[in-house]
Amino acid sequence: MTRQEIEREVKTIFQREFEIENPGMDDDLRETYEFDSIDAIELLLAIEVFLGYEITQEEKKQAINIRTINQICDYIEKIAQTRKLSPVVK
Amino acid sequence: MERRVVITGSSAITPIGHGKDQIVESLLKGTSGVKPLREDEFLGRYIHSRVYGTVDYPVDYDFKRNHRKTMGPVAYYACQVAKEVLEQTGLTDDFITSGRLGVAFGSIHGSPTVQRNIYRTFFEAKEKSAYQGIGAVDYLKSMVHTTAVNITKMFGITGRVISSGTACTTSSQSIGYGYESVKFGMQDAMLCGGADEYDTITVAVFDNLLACSTAFNSEPHRTPRPFDKLRDGLVVGEGAGAVMLEEYEFAKKRGAKILGEVIGFACNNNGGDLILPNLKGITNTLKLGVENAKINAQDVDLISAHATATKMGDIIETQAISDVFGDSPYVVGLKSYTGHTMAACGAIETIISLYMMQDGFIAPTLNLEEVDERCTMIKHVQKILQQPVNIAAIQNFAFGGVNTILLIRKFS
Numbered sequence: 001m002t003r004q005e006i007e008r009e010v011k012t013i014f015q016r017e018f019e020i021e022n023p024g025m026d027d028d029l030r031e032t033y034e035f036d037s038i039d040a041i042e043l044l045l046a047i048e049v050f051l052g053y054e055i056t057q058e059e060k061k062q063a064i065n066i067r068t069i070n071q072i073c074d075y076i077e078k079i080a081q082t083r084k085l086s087p088v089v090k
Numbered sequence: 091m092e093r094r095v096v097i098t099g100s101s102a103i104t105p106i107g108h109g110k111d112q113i114v115e116s117l118l119k120g121t122s123g124v125k126p127l128r129e130d131e132f133l134g135r136y137i138h139s140r141v142y143g144t145v146d147y148p149v150d151y152d153f154k155r156n157h158r159k160t161m162g163p164v165a166y167y168a169c170q171v172a173k174e175v176l177e178q179t180g181l182t183d184d185f186i187t188s189g190r191l192g193v194a195f196g197s198i199h200g201s202p203t204v205q206r207n208i209y210r211t212f213f214e215a216k217e218k219s220a221y222q223g224i225g226a227v228d229y230l231k232s233m234v235h236t237t238a239v240n241i242t243k244m245f246g247i248t249g250r251v252i253s254s255g256t257a258c259t260t261s262s263q264s265i266g267y268g269y270e271s272v273k274f275g276m277q278d279a280m281l282c283g284g285a286d287e288y289d290t291i292t293v294a295v296f297d298n299l300l301a302c303s304t305a306f307n308s309e310p311h312r313t314p315r316p317f318d319k320l321r322d323g324l325v326v327g328e329g330a331g332a333v334m335l336e337e338y339e340f341a342k343k344r345g346a347k348i349l350g351e352v353i354g355f356a357c358n359n360n361g362g363d364l365i366l367p368n369l370k371g372i373t374n375t376l377k378l379g380v381e382n383a384k385i386n387a388q389d390v391d392l393i394s395a396h397a398t399a400t401k402m403g404d405i406i407e408t409q410a411i412s413d414v415f416g417d418s419p420y421v422v423g424l425k426s427y428t429g430h431t432m433a434a435c436g437a438i439e440t441i442i443s444l445y446m447m448q449d450g451f452i453a454p455t456l457n458l459e460e461v462d463e464r465c466t467m468i469k470h471v472q473k474i475l476q477q478p479v480n481i482a483a484i485q486n487f488a489f490g491g492v493n494t495i496l497l498i499r500k501f502s
């Protein structure tokens with residue numbers, strides 16, 4: 001799974017779940033799109049589905065300061081590396 | 091400090107129409123909003139009562155995703171009528187967000203549609219992954235105060251929140267407690283109302299208690315039949331109603347259009363049985379309301395009775411009205427048009443009373459063809475009357491033994 005594929009999937013999630021079209025990679029999601037803590041929880045659920053496995057509660061807490069699409073992609077890459085698995089696209 | 095409280099906006103989504111024009115047209119034409127019960131994937135097919143007060147027309151919602159995400163169907167209803175009321179009043183954003191505007195709004199149990207999905211996920215769960223079926227926002231969509239707080243969120247309202255969930259007195263309490271909040275100076279305005287969504291669980295509950303109408307399943311528009319000899323129970327319905335209450339001087343100063351005045355409210359409890367209507371408790375409520383409004387009982391021109399069309403409920407209410415008001419006020423059972431819209435009924439019936447007051451007519455109780463001999467001591471309305479109404483009383487009674495009366499006056 002390449003970085004580009006992760007970015008494409010995250011943008012798909014944003015379009016499907018949050019009706020946010022083509023967000024800038026470094027846009028502040030809260031300020032630009034009113035993306036809030038409730039959305040963040042929904043995003044983590046969507047990322048779990050994308051990865052095909054569960055994210056631990058500790059890992060979820062690490063997501064609390066994420067503000068941009070780039071940071072979300074970093075987060076997914078880091079978790080995938082920790083598991084030494086590639087995300088599974090469904 | 092006691093301040094005058096006026097109504098400066100109203101809106102309703104009901105089985106007989108959305109907004110004043112449609113609702114008044116239905117009243118004048120005698121159109122019922124009771125339709126066949128819809129099939130559902132749960133227990134609907136086993137319910138004996140096959141009728142429902144149904145909103146079967148599209149409502150044109152225009153809510154942003156950021157608001158929609160915490161809203162179940164009941165909150166859509168609530169936010170739509172709240173939006174229409176706020177637009178009518180012309181209140182400024184500065185005031186709406188000032189903390190001097192509060193919200194009193196409720197539903198009987200949040201969103202049953204969302205709750206069903208939560209329970210389905212829970213009970214069908216075979217694997218841990220099913221856990222993901224319960225969303226982060228499901229509680230916000232389904233909780234009992236979901237209507238009130240989705241309204242505060244959508245419009246940035248920062249005043250007090252009152253969210254009664256007292257079944258059929260939910261929105262009469264909303265208006266009553268909103269009235270008291272403004273009257274006694276805690277808020278300068280209150281957005282008040284109630285809503286309930288289409289829900290067969292509520293029908294099943296009343297059906298099990300033998301309280302639902304079953305004899306007119308093939309002719310839904312002929313039921314409910316308040317005070318009629320052939321009445322056989324209530325018909326559950328859906329809808330929403332909202333009013334804006336404002337302190338009179340504040341409304342006058344800003345040039346608001348004043349639709350009417352709330353002059354009294356009373357609420358008490360029977361202190362006993364949670365289901366059976368109680369003559370003493372209801373009679374006391376009506377007396378307390380008249381006292382609270384500082385009027386004589388004979389001053390009341392119109393009574394919107396709770397009148398669910400159950401056998402005993404209508405008889406007890408008739409006796410209480412007769413004891414307190416005699417036979418001078420006209421009495422109408424508006425649920426004959428809408429069915430029993432549960433948490434919304436107090437607000438919807440207040441709004442319809444307001445419409446009749448504004449337009450100088452009284453709609454008849456639909457399906458009242460032959461008055462039950464035990465309900466004859468009051469002045470029923472069986473045809474449209476062109477009749478000025480100065481003071482109207484709106485009566486509602488709930489499971490749990492809660493009774494309310496609201497009194498409104500034509501503004502001049």
